[in-house]
Amino acid sequence: MSKNLKVCYERILPRDLQLSLPRGNSEAARMTRAAIVISKRWANGSTLRVRFMGGDAAQHDIVKQFAPQWSKHANLKLNFNNAPDAEIRIAFQAGDGAWSYIGKDCLDIPRDQPTMNLGWQDEGVILHEFGHAIGLIHEHQNPQGGIKWNKENVQRDLSGPPNFWDPATIEHNMFAKYAQDQINGTALDKKSIMLYAIPKTWTTDGFQSEPNEVLSATDQTFIGSTGVYPGLGQPSTGPVELAVAEMTATSAQIGKNGEEDLYKFTAAQAGRYTVETEGSTDVVMSLYGPDSQTKLITQDDDSGNNQNARIIADLTPGAYYVQVRHFNAVDGIGSYSIMVSKSGAGNSQAVGQSRGAARPSKGSRK
Numbered sequence: 001m002s003k004n005l006k007v008c009y010e011r012i013l014p015r016d017l018q019l020s021l022p023r024g025n026s027e028a029a030r031m032t033r034a035a036i037v038i039s040k041r042w043a044n045g046s047t048l049r050v051r052f053m054g055g056d057a058a059q060h061d062i063v064k065q066f067a068p069q070w071s072k073h074a075n076l077k078l079n080f081n082n083a084p085d086a087e088i089r090i091a092f093q094a095g096d097g098a099w100s101y102i103g104k105d106c107l108d109i110p111r112d113q114p115t116m117n118l119g120w121q122d123e124g125v126i127l128h129e130f131g132h133a134i135g136l137i138h139e140h141q142n143p144q145g146g147i148k149w150n151k152e153n154v155q156r157d158l159s160g161p162p163n164f165w166d167p168a169t170i171e172h173n174m175f176a177k178y179a180q181d182q183i184n185g186t187a188l189d190k191k192s193i194m195l196y197a198i199p200k201t202w203t204t205d206g207f208q209s210e211p212n213e214v215l216s217a218t219d220q221t222f223i224g225s226t227g228v229y230p231g232l233g234q235p236s237t238g239p240v241e242l243a244v245a246e247m248t249a250t251s252a253q254i255g256k257n258g259e260e261d262l263y264k265f266t267a268a269q270a271g272r273y274t275v276e277t278e279g280s281t282d283v284v285m286s287l288y289g290p291d292s293q294t295k296l297i298t299q300d301d302d303s304g305n306n307q308n309a310r311i312i313a314d315l316t317p318g319a320y321y322v323q324v325r326h327f328n329a330v331d332g333i334g335s336y337s338i339m340v341s342k343s344g345a346g347n348s349q350a351v352g353q354s355r356g357a358a359r360p361s362k363g364s365r366k
Helices: 057-072 103-108 123-133 151-158 167-175 217-223
Strands: 009-011 035-037 047-053 077-079 088-091 098-101 116-118 183-185 250-254 260-267 271-278 283-288 296-300 308-315 318-326 334-344 350-355
Touching (some): 047 057, 057 077, 098 103, 098 123, 103 123, 151 167, 250 260, 250 318, 260 271, 260 334, 271 283, 296 308, 308 318, 318 334
Parallel strands (some): 009 098, 047 077, 088 116
Antiparallel strands (some): 035 183, 098 116, 250 334, 260 318, 271 308, 283 296, 308 350
16 A cells, blocks of 8 residues: 555646557567657756745745756756746645646746646655656656556555545556657666656556655756757857848758757847748747747647748747757758748737648658
């Protein structure tokens, strides 16, 4: 019996209520692995602002003490400035458990609501929840995981104190899996901070894991690896400046697996702007701003019409950032060009559209 085991749960958005099930049951895919949700990663090199919504000075201090350990290994920074529009907003409700939204899902939460709750605080819990906040999932939800659950025991224990989970919460957080193309993962790491303490009574084959209170060596390596948040400590050249000019394209190349290119342009006047790519390389393009690398305006993965990425947005004056990566975030490379143009005043909306050279359908992309 494990009735007193405290377990964190992921807060999910409605679009994520139905996770895709993985295919295959190979022997190599039988265990849990560290993984990050590709679509929920923050822009590499971002500074994430943190706001405390309640709690006392002692609670704030313990978060400030342990959470920045991720920044020692990931190319991300944390700024505890209590900004009203901070990306990460922390509550300390003792009766609400420990939970966090995943990565950029935090941007979809109203500013007067928390994106994380720390119902109890210690080093392991804080590191675990901030792992979620920067995009990491529970290891056992990797599609290559294969824990043989004793579902009856899991449901019995988690439905009681101190968690009091309902059946849907248990299903999503314990048994559901992400699709293979949604994540970037590593080999099995039973010492990962993102792995639950799993008692033997929860499995049918004797698998168990102990509570992990610190970042494992694999956690430290993985979070700073290519395709996650690489480049910590390396000289930064900053984003590439793009001119706002009709028919003036900048040539670029995704030269290595997991590379993300960052651009910046200035909207000197309010109006409708078009950001678009050309070429045969299949890219995903995200637009952030104004004056922020974390405020996502819109994104186009060009999957709808099998064409180049194109974003049309009505922008106010300010600096804007464009992030470009290959559709295949794990091992896609290739060249492309990008351009920004202004077509006049708009009506304060953003839409993703496409045009240009046709490419393979989503089902056949590599």
